[in-house]
Amino acid sequence: MDADPPTASPQAALPDWAAVMRRIAGGDALAFRCLHQHFAPRLHRYLLGLGAPAARVEDLVQESMLRAWRAARMFDPGRAGAATWLYRIARNVHIDSLRRGSAVVCGEELPEHLASALHEGGDGASAPEAYVDQLGLGRAIAALPPVQARLVRMSFLEARSHSEIASELGMPLGSVKSSLRRAFSRLQRGLGAAAA
The missing domain is CATH 1.10.1740.10 (RNA polymerase sigma factor, region 2, helix turn helix motif)
Incomplete structure (x- = not known):
């Protein structure tokens, strides 16, 4: 059996x-x-x-x-x-x-x-506004510490799971998750300040 x-x-x-x-x-x-x-x-x-x-x-x-x-x-x-x-x-x-x-x-x-x-017209945002929003996000990611920026790109743009990121970068899974939380928090603050 x-x-x-x-x-x-x-x-x-x-x-x-x-x-x-x-x-x-x-x-x-x-x-x-x-x-x-x-x-x-x-x-x-x-x-x-x-x-x-x-x-x-x-x-x-x-x-x-x-x-x-x-x-x-x-x-x-x-x-x-x-x-x-x-x-x-x-x-x-x-x-x-x-x-x-x-x-x-x-x-x-x-x-x-x-x-x-x-x-x-799309969702109400003009093309220049949409382009500026995209540029703003790119600048906000670039302003992150290099490790956090890389983690955000791998997670969001490359759609990698936290486990895949941890394996590829040789980082503990908990470190990947906490670094991403800090990175997204910084992005929210940075983009919120830019919008104000």
Whole structure:
């Protein structure tokens, strides 16, 4: 009679992404499906955090995953983890999408979400106000101590779990959680003061 497998912690349940990438490089579609199921929702949140228009995010995620499939042989776990590699691909896909856009202001490309906001009013905020809000958040994150800024980016923009962050950075889970609480508290105070 088979015994039940031992209960694993959520962190231990995550696959070895470097091994998954090696299988994908060999053409393993099931390994790719595993990668896609785990990272597609995270890339979706990450791209929204970068300001990609909601109507285009799913296409950008699919393009990112397709590029990962095609470039799997180029993945080098010695240079970056699979998550970092995938987020970089998604960021590049987003930048390529912006470069292909046709809206231009003062010689610079206008991101699609801002160009559409100029014509649609949206939630009541004008495109310049939305852009200033995004810039304000970026500045507020940059003003945090470096470790806190990195934790906020990993948690919010990259949609990493606290356990994933702790594992990747070699920090105790409690330290990650308390540092994020302090960082979000500082962000709230900083953005509240800027709005006043």
